[in-house]
Amino acid sequence: MDINPKLIEEIVSQVLLKINNSPKEEKADAVSHSQDMILTEVGPAKKGTNPKEVVIGIGAAFSKKMHYTIKRIPHSVVLREVIAGIEEEGCVARVVRITRTTDVGFITNYAAKLAGSGIGIGIQSKGTTVISHKDLDPLTNLELFPLAPLITPDRYRAIGRNAAKYAKGESPIPVEVLLDQTVLPIYQPVAVLLHNRETSDVVIGGPHLEIEYKFAK
Amino acid sequence: MLLVAGVDIGNSTTEAAIAKIDGPKLEFIASGIDKTTGIKGTKKNIRGIINALEKALDNSPYQLKDLSIVLLNEATPVIGDIAMETITETIITESTIIGHNPSTPGGVGFGTGKTIAFKDFINYLGNESLIPLVNDSYDFADVAAVVNRKVDQGIKVAGLIVQNNDGVLINNRLKNTIPIVDEVKFIDKVPVGMPAAVEVAESGKTIETLSNPFGIATVFNLDPEETKMVVPISRALIGNRSAVVIKTPEGDVQARRIPAGKLQIFGQRHKAEVDIEDGADEIMQSTEKVRPIIDVRGEPGTNVGGMLERVRAVMSNLTDQPIETMAIQDILGVDTFVPKAVTGGVAGESALESAVGLAAMVKTNQLPIKQIAEELEKIINVKVEIEGVEANMAILGALTTPGSAKPLAIVDIGGGSTDAALITARDEIYYTHLAGAGDMVTMLIKAELGLDSLILAEDIKCHPLAKVESLFHIRMEDGSVKFFKEPLEPRVFSRVVVLNGDKMEPIETEHSMERIRTVRREAKRKVFVTNTIRALKRIAPHDNIRLLDFVTIVGGSALDFEVPEMITEALAGYKIVAGRANIRGIMGPRNAVATGLVISYYNNLKNRSN
Numbered sequence: 001m002d003i004n005p006k007l008i009e010e011i012v013s014q015v016l017l018k019i020n021n022s023p024k025e026e027k028a029d030a031v032s033h034s035q036d037m038i039l040t041e042v043g044p045a046k047k048g049t050n051p052k053e054v055v056i057g058i059g060a061a062f063s064k065k066m067h068y069t070i071k072r073i074p075h076s077v078v079l080r081e082v083i084a085g086i087e088e089e090g091c092v093a094r095v096v097r098i099t100r101t102t103d104v105g106f107i108t109n110y111a112a113k114l115a116g117s118g119i120g121i122g123i124q125s126k127g128t129t130v131i132s133h134k135d136l137d138p139l140t141n142l143e144l145f146p147l148a149p150l151i152t153p154d155r156y157r158a159i160g161r162n163a164a165k166y167a168k169g170e171s172p173i174p175v176e177v178l179l180d181q182t183v184l185p186i187y188q189p190v191a192v193l194l195h196n197r198e199t200s201d202v203v204i205g206g207p208h209l210e211i212e213y214k215f216a217k
Numbered sequence: 218m219l220l221v222a223g224v225d226i227g228n229s230t231t232e233a234a235i236a237k238i239d240g241p242k243l244e245f246i247a248s249g250i251d252k253t254t255g256i257k258g259t260k261k262n263i264r265g266i267i268n269a270l271e272k273a274l275d276n277s278p279y280q281l282k283d284l285s286i287v288l289l290n291e292a293t294p295v296i297g298d299i300a301m302e303t304i305t306e307t308i309i310t311e312s313t314i315i316g317h318n319p320s321t322p323g324g325v326g327f328g329t330g331k332t333i334a335f336k337d338f339i340n341y342l343g344n345e346s347l348i349p350l351v352n353d354s355y356d357f358a359d360v361a362a363v364v365n366r367k368v369d370q371g372i373k374v375a376g377l378i379v380q381n382n383d384g385v386l387i388n389n390r391l392k393n394t395i396p397i398v399d400e401v402k403f404i405d406k407v408p409v410g411m412p413a414a415v416e417v418a419e420s421g422k423t424i425e426t427l428s429n430p431f432g433i434a435t436v437f438n439l440d441p442e443e444t445k446m447v448v449p450i451s452r453a454l455i456g457n458r459s460a461v462v463i464k465t466p467e468g469d470v471q472a473r474r475i476p477a478g479k480l481q482i483f484g485q486r487h488k489a490e491v492d493i494e495d496g497a498d499e500i501m502q503s504t505e506k507v508r509p510i511i512d513v514r515g516e517p518g519t520n521v522g523g524m525l526e527r528v529r530a531v532m533s534n535l536t537d538q539p540i541e542t543m544a545i546q547d548i549l550g551v552d553t554f555v556p557k558a559v560t561g562g563v564a565g566e567s568a569l570e571s572a573v574g575l576a577a578m579v580k581t582n583q584l585p586i587k588q589i590a591e592e593l594e595k596i597i598n599v600k601v602e603i604e605g606v607e608a609n610m611a612i613l614g615a616l617t618t619p620g621s622a623k624p625l626a627i628v629d630i631g632g633g634s635t636d637a638a639l640i641t642a643r644d645e646i647y648y649t650h651l652a653g654a655g656d657m658v659t660m661l662i663k664a665e666l667g668l669d670s671l672i673l674a675e676d677i678k679c680h681p682l683a684k685v686e687s688l689f690h691i692r693m694e695d696g697s698v699k700f701f702k703e704p705l706e707p708r709v710f711s712r713v714v715v716l717n718g719d720k721m722e723p724i725e726t727e728h729s730m731e732r733i734r735t736v737r738r739e740a741k742r743k744v745f746v747t748n749t750i751r752a753l754k755r756i757a758p759h760d761n762i763r764l765l766d767f768v769t770i771v772g773g774s775a776l777d778f779e780v781p782e783m784i785t786e787a788l789a790g791y792k793i794v795a796g797r798a799n800i801r802g803i804m805g806p807r808n809a810v811a812t813g814l815v816i817s818y819y820n821n822l823k824n825r826s827n
Contacts (some may be wrong), residue, residue, distance in 0.1 A: 084357065088385045105489045133710060135688040141708045161382070166437055169686065173725055217358035 009056055015193055037076035039063050040126040045096040045210040046166035052091045053161050056082055057098045057111030058211070059125040060201035066087050066196060070187055070194055071128030071149045073156075080215050082121060083155050085160020091117070091167050093160070095213050099206035102199045109138040110208055117167035126194040131163045142166060143174050149187045150178040168179050219285040220271070221816030224266050224606070226230050226289070226589075228257050228632045228762040229254065234811035234818070235277065235284075243819045244802060248808050249273025255534055261478065265592050270597075281597055288604040288814040293343035293529045298531050298633070299576045299657045300524040301553070301664055304471035304479050304494045307453070307568040308560045316566035322417045322459035323384025323397030327426055327683045328441040329377030329414045329436055332407060332463060337361055348413050352404050357383040361390030368393060376415030378461055380404040398459045402565035412437060413463040420458070427462050428454040439465045453568065472600040477573075478519025480548075483512045490719045493521045497550035497573055504548060506813070508755075509630055513545040513577065525577060549653030549751075551578040556667045574661055576653035576744075578634050604814045608638035608648035613816045614809030615769045616640075618798045626756060626765050627798070627809070628749050630773040630780070635745075637752035649755040657776055666728055676722055677737055681778060683716050684730045685709045691721075694734050738779070745780050746787045753788075762791045775806030 025151030027066035048055065056079070063075040080094075083093040097116055098107045102182050108130040118134040132141045143162060145151050156177040200204030219238040224231065231251045243698045249272030255261020267287040269288070274280060305346045329348035338349040355404040360383070364374055377387065379395040384399035396417035402408065414436045416424045426432035430451045434444040435776035446808040447462075477493035480500060484507030491503045504510065515522035523692065533540040537730050550672045586603060594601040604610070626639040632655040653680070663674035685692040688704040691714070705721070713730045724733065749770075750762065758764045768788060770781050781797045 005738050084383075084386055087389065088382055090321065090385060124659050133688060133707070136703050136710075137704075140708055142707050157382075169711060171725075171727065173727065215358075217356070217361070 001141045008192070011189055012196075013098055015164075016196070028066060035076070036074070037063065037079065038214045039097075040214075041096070041209045042212050043210055045114055045208040047114050048094060049094035050092060050116040052167060053094055053116035054086050054160075054167050055089050055115035055120045057107040057120055057122045058095060059102055059104075059123065060097065060099045060203070060206075061198040062097065062123065064167070065201060066125040066197060066210075068196065069125070069148055069151070070115075070190055071127060073127065075125070075150075076091040076128065076215065077153050078123065078156050079213065083125070083213070085157040085161075085162075086164045089161055090169065091164035091166035095211040097209040097211055098122070099201075099203045099209060101139075102195060103135070104130050105132075105138045107139070108132040109117055109134075109136070110129060110142065114208065119163050119165050119207075123147045124148070124195070125192075125198045125201040126191060129156070130158060131161055131166065132192035133167055134189050136149040143177075145175070146162055147177075147179065147183050148191070148198065149183050150180060220279060220283055221286055221288065221815050222270055223610075223811040223818075224269060225289045225610070225808075225814070226253060226257055226262050226266065226288075226608075227773070228498060228808075229253055230659075230807050231262065231269040232811045233266075233273040234808055234815055235270075235273050235279075236815045237482070238822065239821055245812070245815070247273040247275075247277040248804060248811070249275070250807065255500045258536075258589075259594055260585075260589055262589060263596065265473050266589075266593060267597065274426040278445040281599070284597075284599045286818070287597070287599055287601045288818055289586060289593075289601060290605060290607045290810055290814055291586055291603055297578075298528040298572065298652075299660050300527065301555070301568050301574045301660060302493060302520050302524060303555055303557060303572045304477050304496075305556060305571045306440065306557070306560065307449075307570065317398075317401070317461075317562070317566035318457045319382070319384065319398065319400040319459060320565075321382065321385050322399060323377070323379075323388035323390070324394045325385070325417050326376075326394060327414070327416045328396055329412065330373065330375035331415045332409050332411050334409055335363075336358070341367070341372060341817040342370075344371075344373070348376045348415055349374065349376060350404055350407055350409065351377060351379045351381075352384075353380040357381070358390060360386045362573045364395075365390075365392050376417075378404065378407060378413075378415065383673045389754045396459070399462050399565060401461075403563040406563040408463060408465055411463050411465050413461060415459075415461050417459040424454060424460050427451065427460040428457070430705045433462060433671075436462075478516040478521035480521055480525075480805035481514045481516070482507050482510060482548075482597060485509050485511060491635070493573055496553040496571070496618055500548065500550035500573070501590075504550075509642040510546055510548075513548055521575075526696035528577045528579065529587070534805050536787070543579050545577045545652075546580045547578045547650070547652040547821065549651065549657070549744070549748060550574070551576075551653070551661065553661050553665055553740075553743075555664045560735055571711070572664065574664070578650060580650070605817050607810060608636065609646050609815060610639050610810045610813030611636075611771060612646060612813065613767065613787060614800050614811070614813035615771055615798050617801045617812060617816070618769055619802050621767050621769060624766060624769045625751060628752060628768060628770050628784070629809075630654050630745055630748070630774040631772055632772070635748040635752050637749075637756050647756045649752055651748050651752050651755075653748050656671070658744050659738045661743065662737055665736045666733060668726065672736075673715075673722070673724065675716065677724065677733060678719045678740075679777065682713055682724075682730050682734055683721070685711060685721070685723075686715050694730060694731075700810050738783075738820070740761050740782055741777075742783060745774070746783055749784050750787065762788075765791075765793050768793050769794065769806075771798045771800070771809040772805045773807075 086093040098110050102125045104122045112120030112134040113134050122130045129145045130141045131143040162172040223234045231253045235247045236245045245508045249269045251268040254265035302761040330348040376794040382400050384397040396415045416422045416427045433447045482489045487507040489503035489507045529543040532543045549625045550575040555572045556567045559568050559569045578738045590601040624641045630634045635651045635654045659674045685691050688701045709721045709723045715720040752764050775797050785795050800808050
């Protein structure tokens with residue numbers, strides 16, 4: 001397939017136009033519902049002291065304006081699987097919404113700095129995920145899962161498990177990263193849209209918000 | 218004035234020593250080392266020889282054309298090869314899940330009951346004690362909810378066997394703690410409706426009931442005959458944190474020995490036949506009994522037969538000589554353990570099976586060193602001569618070690634073979650070549666740790682380990698801590714790493730640093746120490762090591778960070794002064810043969826002029 005950057009640009013601008021013209025949503029509530037999950041923002045996030053705590057940083061629009069990853073996996077499933085992976089290893093998961101950026105490297109870095117264990121997981125609303133440590137530069141990481149369309153629920157579980165293992169000082173074998181070059185042309189335009197969508201919710205210099213999570217089961 | 222260069226072509230490195238001979242004065246001026254190009258003893262070595270010479274000359278005011286003569290050694294025509302065979306096999310016929318030790322089982326305790334599929338359990342109303350089998354189609358929260366409801370209804374749930382890694386998750390949602398074994402990969406193979414026992418120990422402890430044959434007998438009401446049958450089961454469960462045992466009418470675990478074939482060892486006067494499955498000790502005893510060995514054959518059509526045939530084929534290829542003339546002159550057998558998947562296992566479990574590693578050494582006819590000499594002479598336009606036999610040269614070189622004296626024995630542990638030589642007070646020289654050296658250690662490390670890469674195994678062999686505990690500090694294998702100012706690379710975080718100078722290479726396995734270290738040291742002990750003693754026995758007067766006084770260790774493996782100490786320690790028991798050589802007082806264990814070549818040439822000159 002021949003990908004013409006101009007064509008992509010055109011599609012993006014047209015879709016954006018449609019989005020902008022659509023009736024404005026009401027200002028998002030501090031409580032975001034989905035069928036299986038309730039996330040409640042309970043104020044600014046503090047730095048944790050519990051050594052078995054792993055912090056999951058979620059994007060500005062996660063389960064708020066957006067509810068699915070690029071592969072249509074519900075955010076409730078993503079978050080539940082990551083938390084389950086952490087819990088299975090005997091660690092504790094804390095969720096924080098990072099509102100000042102959509103760069104997944106920085107989301108993860110902020111999350112890691114808030115974590116008692118120093119291990120953070122960053123999840124963009126489109127599904128891209130990173131595991132990192134508080135002492136690492138924001139653009140480096142312990143494990144990076146760049147192609148969001150290839151991340152499945154059981155991989156999200158494995159990501160949580162590995163993050164918990166790092167927190168415990170173990171040496172987990174890194175979660176397999178699938179690479180498939182055909183993903184890029186197929187999903188690139190959608191990824192741009194989804195990223196833009198989330199970025200439009202960014203609050204410059206915004207706070208990191210502590211999130212209470214509750215799942216239907 | 219003569220400018221003389223000695224060149225030693227080794228299996229992996231080519232070394233050069235350059236000296237000035239001015240009348241009665243011998244003065245070494247430079248040394249060089251480079252990689253051996255091609256296989257030792259072939260014309261491809263010439264490139265490496267020239268490189269080594271040039272490297273040496275770089276440190277001197279002279280050039281290649283200033284050399285008066287280049288001396289080569291007659292390389293020992295021995296080449297070794299290695300192979301490994303598993304000799305035991307664990308077979309389960311549906312009675313237990315052994316060798317399966319999930320890292321995070323759920324709950325704690327011990328329970329017995331009848332196995333039941335989870336879909337039948339949901340509607341079960343009887344009063345038997347149950348152990349439901351949960352396959353991966355159920356969510357952990359649903360499972361916990363169903364179990365809680367059933368327990369409220371008065372159903373007895375003794376434990377759970379789960380396919381997913383959900384043990385802790387389910388347990389965290391249960392009202393009552395029960396033992397849960399998870400990560401059972403092929404749960405569909407677990408028989409349904411059979412009495413079973415599930416045991417999970419607290420974190421940091423190991424199971425007590427199922428690892429005891431009488432414990433199993435108590436649980437399942439076994440008679441003494443049946444109790445004998447469960448011994449392999451309990452044995453396999455020792456040290457686990459969790460276990461499942463299921464009683465089936467014909468269930469059984471067997472630790473079977475694989476018929477690996479017989480070795481026939483032909484000595485000059487005697488002949489011995491030994492079963493590979495008898496293990497390494499038996500093989501080595503037979504070898505000692507019949508030596509000197511003329512040839513070793515494996516029983517045709519068996520694993521060991523094929524293995525030795527392969528060794529012969531590789532050697533004949535390498536040396537370009539017919540396969541019939543390839544006679545195996547020595548073998549070294551080493552017992553080892555290899556992780557292997559258990560036949561019939563339901564959890565994808567593995568067991569450590571016994572295996573025997575064999576190194577074999579083939580003595581060939583002369584290597585074509587003459588052709589190399591002629592070719593080299595044409596290329597560099599300097600006279601090239603073959604000065605002497607490797608062992609003699611190495612001794613002459615080793616004698617330049619300060620503090621050494623005749624009688625002196627040297628041990629040279631290379632990649633393929635272990636060589637030893639002895640010079641007596643009356644200048645008689647004895648030497649021997651034995652199978653098994655560095656390559657075999659690499660093979661053992663790779664097999665025992667279940668590594669994919671030979672390069673990684675080699676790295677583990679050569680360098681000490683450390684565990685990266687944070688991005689700013691590592692813990693060395695001796696327990697000390699080293700701090701860093703700059704953060705380390707993220708790829709080494711939380712891993713066991715090989716410390717190669719300043720570089721860190723992560724080892725991506727789940728083995729602990731202690732385990733890797735033990736495997737490494739054991740492999741070295743089994744090969745290097747065993748072979749050093751074996752070799753010294755062969756060259757010592759009356760086979761008695763105690764009659765040796767000085768032993769120097771030369772060659773590349775003498776540079777290993779722990780082998781010389783291991784050997785020194787082992788030989789201290791025989792009251793021998795043993796240690797790393799220090800050629801010419803400056804070269805360490807390197808350059809012995811190259812130095813020896815020059816000294817030999819100088820001695821001959823002196824004798825002639827006298």
